[in-house]
Structure formats: structure tokens, C-alpha cells
Amino acid sequence: MELPGVQLRTLLELTRSRTMTAAAAALGYTPGAVSQHIAALERSTGSELVRRVGRRVELTDAGRTLAEHAERILGAQAEAVAALERARGEVGGHLRLGVFGTAAAVLLPPALRRLAARHPAVRVASREVDVDQAYVEVLAGRVDLALGLDYPDAPLARDGAVELVRLRTERFSLAVPAGAAGAGRAPLALAEAGAYDWILPAAGSYYGRAIRTACRRAGCEPRVVHEVTDTATSLAMVGAGLGVAPLTGLMLRLRSEGITVVPLRETVERHIVVAVGTAARARPSVAALIAALRAGAESGVGPEGVGPETERAAGTGPGTVPGGGPVPGGGNVTRRGQHGPAAVLRSQA
Structure with a gap:
């Protein structure tokens, strides 16, 4: 009897998700592939493992029995591989x-x-x-x-x-266009940043949800004008004066041109x-x-996510705070309604 790991993992996920569609989404398969994996297991075991109940599926007695053993089988396989590596006396594979x-x-x-x-x-x-x-x-x-x-x-x-x-744990700062009037080194409260145009991933992503949650806890709702997932693209858009975006030291190493790093007063982190x-x-x-x-x-990243090399590249180190004026690479950043770091950033291109 063959019990391939991929099929056992599918059965385990089906016990958690209870529908073919949900199991497929969790595993990154199509619902058809999930059905095929279960059908193959049923042929191998000669037993009916699941039955449909409306839109959901339930495990049969045989299915529950196999599921109880599946996690131990998969764990044993992984432990066997680890034991073989240790037995060879060298780090390899x-x-x-x-x-x-x-x-x-x-x-x-x-x-x-x-x-x-x-x-x-x-x-x-x-x-x-x-x-x-x-x-x-x-x-x-x-x-x-x-x-x-x-x-x-x-x-x-x-x-x-x-x-x-x-x-590693990284702390978020805010990336603003390098020519933004009032953009300096003083920490900015998220509540003040609510007036900005933001560049963020979709709300359904972990990143997008985390930043929106942090903003709401601080009492503001980010005005998301551009929904962008790719980090380098979002930072390029900041450099062009199209809005602001969260930033860590790792992210800044992808792109720093035309960006000023503004620390946030609140602690917003990612691991x-x-x-x-x-x-x-x-x-x-x-x-x-x-x-x-x-x-x-x-390596190469400071204690709060922005190291000295990336600070200098972004023009944010001591003595390099930019003044107001045109934003390199595109539109003009203007202040609306107030002066200082909470001035609204909006592209006028």
C-alpha cells in the first residue's frame, strides 16, 4: 500500500477545512487536484475516506483513522531524513x-x-x-x-x-518624497499621517491589514490612492511624489532614490x-x-531597521534633511491646510 506524503497532507487539510474548495485554497491546489489526491488514497487503501454532506465533506470512520495516523507518518518521514543526515556525520543534502x-x-x-x-x-x-x-x-x-x-x-x-x-524584527518608518516640505527627522505620529495619500498593498494581504490596523489604532484611516504589492515599485512611486509608504531597512535596500525616511512615533513592527x-x-x-x-x-541593517548606509543613500542622515520644493523625478509635493511633517502629500503632475 502506497501512502504518498502529498496525498496525506491533502487529507489532513481536508479534515481542517471541511470543503474541497477551502482545502485547495489552503494548499495552493485546484479543487480538482484535491479530489484526485483523495481518490488516489481511496484506491490505495480500498476504503471510502470522505463523503459529501451538502457543500461540505465529512470523514468516514476509515478517513478519521487514516487522518489520525497521517501526521505521525509525515513526521516519521521527516525524522528519518534528519536521522540519516546526522548519521552521515557531515552537513549536506x-x-x-x-x-x-x-x-x-x-x-x-x-x-x-x-x-x-x-x-x-x-x-x-x-x-x-x-x-x-x-x-x-x-x-x-x-x-x-x-x-x-x-x-x-x-x-x-x-x-x-x-x-x-x-x-529579525524590523521597525517601520514612513517613506516620503525627498522634496516634501516639512519632511524631517522628527518622529511623526500615525494620526498626523492620515492626511497623506498612501501607497499600500491590498487590505486582504497580511501586510496591508497590519498597516491599516496600526493606523486605526492610532486614530486614522490611511487614504490609499495606489494599491501596490511590489516593494520596489511602491518606493519608486514615493520617489516620484505620488504618496507615502511604510518602510523598513530591508525594504530601503531595494530602492532609496528620491526618498526621505521619517521615523514613526508609534512602534509598528514586522518579523x-x-x-x-x-x-x-x-x-x-x-x-x-x-x-x-x-x-x-x-548584516548591514541598523537596530531599528534603517542602517547608516541606507540612511546616507536616502538622504536622511545627520545634516542631510531636505527642504521643501520640487520632488525629484516627477510631480510637486504641496502642503494643504497646514505646515510641518503632517502636510498632505499629493502629486500635481
């Missing part, structure tokens, strides 16, 4: 790493260089995944571990089969994390890759 855009550009190169220097027998194949799906990619077994972002105001789901290992299967943590190769990623996340 092949790993599949999920990455998102910023991590691939900034964190991955130094991490892989460090890993290659210290553990040349470890081979890493990376694939880009949606940052909000990092946890799901590991849970579904498509990657061994994945870089992701976790927000205190919009935390990732937790599951006993997957752990979140924190690499750079690695999602990894609980049993896989015991693999020496996994531990080595996590250590290399942590070192990469910590």
Missing part, C-alpha cells in the same frame, strides 16, 4: 527554499555565499512564492522551508506541523521569519541554512 521578492534580492545572495563557504555539501534550490503563502508552501510539502513575514497586527496562522523561526516543518528542524542542513539566513538578515 538538498533543500528546497521558498523566497519572496525582497528576500530573494537582499537576503538570499549573502546567505547562500555564507552557506557555501561553511557547508559546501548543502545544495539549495530556491523558488519564489507568495509571501503570504510561505507557511502553506511548507505545510503542503512543496518546499522544505520558506522565508516569510509575520506581523503582530496580522499574524500568520499557526499549526503544530510547522514552526516559525524569527530571524522576518522562516517557516519550517517541526521535524525538519532536526536536520543539520536545515539548521545550517537557517543560521546563514539569520546572519544575512542581520
Whole structure:
């Protein structure tokens, strides 16, 4: 009897989600693929595992029995791989790493260089995944571990089969156009920033929800004029005078031209994390890759997420506070109704 891991994971997710559609969304499959996985398990076991009840599905007695053992089977497989690695007496093997855009550009190169220097027998194949799906990619077994972002105001789901290992905590500042009148180094309250035009991801994303929640807690509703997911694009739009956007040191390393970094009075944070299967943590190769990623996340970024190099690049270090005037690369930033850092930023291009 064959019980492939991908099919067992599908059965486990179906026990949690209770519908084919929800299980497919959680695992990143189509509903048809979920049905095929369950059908294949039923053929292998010779038992009916699920039955439809209206729009939902329920596990049969055989399905519940198999589900009870599935998590232990998957855990045992991961433990066996870890044991084999330890038995070889060297750190080596092949790993599949999920990455998102910023991590691939900034964190991955130094991490892989460090890993290659210290553990040349470890081979890493990376694939880009949606940052909000990092946890799901590991849970579904498509990657061994994945870089992701976790927000205190919009935390990732937790599951006993997957752990979140924190690499670094970053504090958000606000990116404003470098020529903005009144934009200086004094901390800005989020309530004052409510008058700005904002550039944010969609409200349904973890990032978009976290920033909106922090703003609402401070008593303001961000006026989102441009919904943009890509960090480099949003910062380019800030540099062109189209609005303001949240910013961390890691994000600033993607682009700093035409941007002034304004500290926020409130503490708004995010955690750079690695999602990894609980049993896989015991693999020496996994531990080595996590250590290399942590070192990469910590290098070159200051204690609050904006290091001296990125400060100088953005024109925000001591003695470099810009005055008002035209914004480099595009429209004019004007003040509406008041002076100082809370002046409304609006493109006049």
C-alpha cells in the first residue's frame, strides 16, 4: 500500500477545512487536484475516506483513522531524513527554499555565499512564492522551508506541523518624497499621517491589514490612492511624489532614490521569519541554512531597521534633511491646510 506524503497532507487539510474548495485554497491546489489526491488514497487503501454532506465533506470512520495516523507518518518521514543526515556525520543534502521578492534580492545572495563557504555539501534550490503563502508552501510539502513575514497586527496562522523561526524584527518608518516640505527627522505620529495619500498593498494581504490596523489604532484611516504589492515599485512611486509608504531597512535596500525616511512615533513592527516543518528542524542542513539566513538578515541593517548606509543613500542622515520644493523625478509635493511633517502629500503632475 502506497501512502504518498502529498496525498496525506491533502487529507489532513481536508479534515481542517471541511470543503474541497477551502482545502485547495489552503494548499495552493485546484479543487480538482484535491479530489484526485483523495481518490488516489481511496484506491490505495480500498476504503471510502470522505463523503459529501451538502457543500461540505465529512470523514468516514476509515478517513478519521487514516487522518489520525497521517501526521505521525509525515513526521516519521521527516525524522528519518534528519536521522540519516546526522548519521552521515557531515552537513549536506538538498533543500528546497521558498523566497519572496525582497528576500530573494537582499537576503538570499549573502546567505547562500555564507552557506557555501561553511557547508559546501548543502545544495539549495530556491523558488519564489507568495509571501503570504510561505507557511502553506511548507505545510503542503512543496518546499522544505520558506522565508516569510509575520506581523503582530496580522499574524500568520499557526499549526503544530510547522514552526516559525524569527530571524529579525524590523521597525517601520514612513517613506516620503525627498522634496516634501516639512519632511524631517522628527518622529511623526500615525494620526498626523492620515492626511497623506498612501501607497499600500491590498487590505486582504497580511501586510496591508497590519498597516491599516496600526493606523486605526492610532486614530486614522490611511487614504490609499495606489494599491501596490511590489516593494520596489511602491518606493519608486514615493520617489516620484505620488504618496507615502511604510518602510523598513530591508525594504530601503531595494530602492532609496528620491526618498526621505521619517521615523514613526508609534512602534509598528514586522518579523522576518522562516517557516519550517517541526521535524525538519532536526536536520543539520536545515539548521545550517537557517543560521546563514539569520546572519544575512542581520548584516548591514541598523537596530531599528534603517542602517547608516541606507540612511546616507536616502538622504536622511545627520545634516542631510531636505527642504521643501520640487520632488525629484516627477510631480510637486504641496502642503494643504497646514505646515510641518503632517502636510498632505499629493502629486500635481
